[in-house]
Amino acid sequence: MTEAKELLTGNEAIVRGCVDAGAKIMFGYPITPSCEILNGWILQADASKDKTKYLQTEDEIAAGFGVLGAVLAGEKSFTASAGPGHILMQDPMAMAENLRLPFVGIMMQRGGPSTGTVNFSQQEVNLAAFGGNGDGMRIVYSASTVAEIYELVIKAFDTAWKYRFPTTVLGDGYLGKMKTTVTLKKPLNPVKSEPILKELKESTNLRNCYSTEESLGEVLAKNIADWNAARYKIAESESYKTADAKTLIIAHGLVASAAKGAVDMMRKNKIKVGLFRPITLHPFDTKSLISALDGVKKIVIVESSLNQLARLVKYELAGMKLDISEVAKPAQGFTPEEIINRVEEING
Numbered sequence: 001m002t003e004a005k006e007l008l009t010g011n012e013a014i015v016r017g018c019v020d021a022g023a024k025i026m027f028g029y030p031i032t033p034s035c036e037i038l039n040g041w042i043l044q045a046d047a048s049k050d051k052t053k054y055l056q057t058e059d060e061i062a063a064g065f066g067v068l069g070a071v072l073a074g075e076k077s078f079t080a081s082a083g084p085g086h087i088l089m090q091d092p093m094a095m096a097e098n099l100r101l102p103f104v105g106i107m108m109q110r111g112g113p114s115t116g117t118v119n120f121s122q123q124e125v126n127l128a129a130f131g132g133n134g135d136g137m138r139i140v141y142s143a144s145t146v147a148e149i150y151e152l153v154i155k156a157f158d159t160a161w162k163y164r165f166p167t168t169v170l171g172d173g174y175l176g177k178m179k180t181t182v183t184l185k186k187p188l189n190p191v192k193s194e195p196i197l198k199e200l201k202e203s204t205n206l207r208n209c210y211s212t213e214e215s216l217g218e219v220l221a222k223n224i225a226d227w228n229a230a231r232y233k234i235a236e237s238e239s240y241k242t243a244d245a246k247t248l249i250i251a252h253g254l255v256a257s258a259a260k261g262a263v264d265m266m267r268k269n270k271i272k273v274g275l276f277r278p279i280t281l282h283p284f285d286t287k288s289l290i291s292a293l294d295g296v297k298k299i300v301i302v303e304s305s306l307n308q309l310a311r312l313v314k315y316e317l318a319g320m321k322l323d324i325s326e327v328a329k330p331a332q333g334f335t336p337e338e339i340i341n342r343v344e345e346i347n348g
Contacts, residue, residue: 064092111331119173
């Protein structure tokens with residue numbers, strides 16, 4: 001791995017990750033708080049002497065379908081959006097899920113209505129994992145630092161092209177706009193892409209119309225089998241100071257960064273608390289979570305949405321007798337001190 005130390009915002013790190021993953025074209029429509037991704041890609045594309053390209057589309061629907069057109073031709077392509085733009089992209093994302101196309105999207109979650117400017121949110125988890133008219137065979141990464149979102153963007157391209165499921169990297173406006181010194185670990189061998197439509201060599205039939213429920217069911221059964229075979233290879237998480245923990249905090253994204261600080265502070269006071277951080281929200285790393293639960297008396301799920309993470313966790317742990325508390329603060333961030341106070345209240 002080659003390394004370079006730089007001062008970057010999260011959105012700048014995302015652009016760098018796309019370049020280092022071998023992406024060739026971005027389709028996008030400007031929307032806060034992801035505008036700097038489109039702007040940054042345009043600047044580097046203009047400087048690349050036609051090695052990379054871009055198209056600012058008329059809306060997010062067109063951007064999503066532009067990505068699908070490019071990947072059919074074998075080009076690593078991506079888009080970036082947020083909030084209502086993420087909603088509009090569900091049509092092309094659902095097509096990618098059903099046709100097994102390597103769609104890559106970076107979604108910087110935001111709160112509020114369609115014209116909102118709230119830049120802290122984890123309210124697009126359900127949308128990323130289960131939006132559209134499918135069964136949620138989608139890969140969703142959640143980044144907690146600027147350096148990590150660079151790494152996860154690269155991993156998203158590799159995972160999407162290897163397993164052929166649509167892949168989303170979730171961040172939020174705060175992560176996109178915060179600037180910090182990072183050491184980037186540039187990949188040496190990104191997964192290669194190749195044309196999906198091979199008309200010059202052979203006929204390719206990507207069926208998107210079915211005359212009977214049974215014929216669609218056969219295709220979906222194969223997709224589900226492929227998903228189940230791949231999910232444990234894709235699932236990823238971080239267990240932090242969980243070996244002797246009696247209380248386990250579960251959090252993702254920037255909230256997990258605050259929770260890690262809270263764990264460190266509580267550990268200094270001899271409080272046995274640990275953190276489980278899902279890196280893939282979908283598929284969920286259930287095996288590692290169950291391992292982290294050994295000896296745990298209480299689980300505290302902390303998130304900046306109304307129990308979207310909690311529902312994922314509870315589904316994976318269904319049938320287990322556990323003491324689970326939920327701390328939800330939609331579209332608002334947490335400080336380590338606030339998390340400490342909430343854990344202390346729950347522990348009595």
